[in-house]
């Protein structure tokens with residue numbers, strides 16, 4: 001080989017890049033080499049994943065290949081695991097994922113917010129608009145993800161690399177993607193569930209009732225309720241009462257910013273429970289309530305905690321949890337309650353979520369402690385078993 005000056009310059013550059021801590025993936029470049037196959041956890045039957053190995057498809061001009069670092073298990077995944085309500089089996093699950101770009105097509109220059117994208121950047125995906133890839137985040141203020149596809153809940157196809165419970169995911173044209181290189185791995189895994197709460201609080205604000213000095217009750221202290229408390233705290237809302245039946249979760253609610261809590265198991269019947277909530281607010285009912293349980297009784301009860309003229313955001317019934325009974329006269333009409341429903345999020349909420357995560361850390365809220373368990377990909381069946389036992393809060397698959 002003839003070493004001319006151009007070659008030497010190239011070698012020097014390469015050595016410098018390596019000295020600067022360039023990782024293997026960062027060196028691959030947009031035309032670099034990637035493995036021939038990827039591992040994907042495929043739900044092949046109810047309550048069982050198989051780790052399958054698929055060839056990594058050729059990365060086209062508009063495609064992005066992402067090396068997966070981690071992905072949280074969502075309640076939706078747990079439902080799919082147990083019952084396949086969407087009829088997707090065999091399916092590559094995992095939609096709360098994040099990873100690093102290892103290869104991308106020449107047409108990919110910026111993310112969905114207009115931020116430059118390059119190999120080595122850390123990313124998350126949001127919705128996929130196959131039919132209308134030109135939709136931007138600013139067109140979508142009024143449309144939530146309900147009408148679009150997401151990776152991790154797609155029918156199987158020739159690509160196979162469709163979910164984040166894997167070591168590589170293949171992001172195609174029409175997908176929305178965000179450069180989140182300025183967030184650490186745990187924060188990035190929590191983006192998707194946090195976006196659900198950013199959206200819910202935006203919905204709540206439309207009532208005009210939620211204010212800095214509002215008394216707010218948050219019922220249900222799973223990950224969704226706990227993040228709800230954190231979002232309210234980062235907005236400057238101080239007077240928050242958490243309601244749940246689990247002391248460990250209620251203790252965590254305090255760490256996330258709740259000022260008081262009520263364990264519903266300590267109160268017999270709805271009247272006693274309502275008195276408990278009132279006592280927690282120093283003798284007042286709530287101005288506003290967030291209903292974060294999927295329990296019909298939870299929905300029926302929540303109206304009692306709200307003052308006349310107050311507001312309610314119902315976000316617990318992410319999936320169909322059955323009918324709930326209320327008394328329209330006492331619960332809504334005569335109290336003049338303003339209710340909003342909230343489901344998933346818009347693209348715009350994603351961008352707000354990145355800032356929320358930084359603010360929450362800045363004021364010392366232990367958001368990352370929500371991830372209570374981490375499992376490697378090949379232990380995904382154990383991870384789901386732990387999730388079904390409701391032992392932890394957020395269970396995540398993390399690749400090494």
Ligand SMILES: [Zn+2]
Pocket residue numbers: 074075076095096192193
């Ligand atoms: Zn989810």
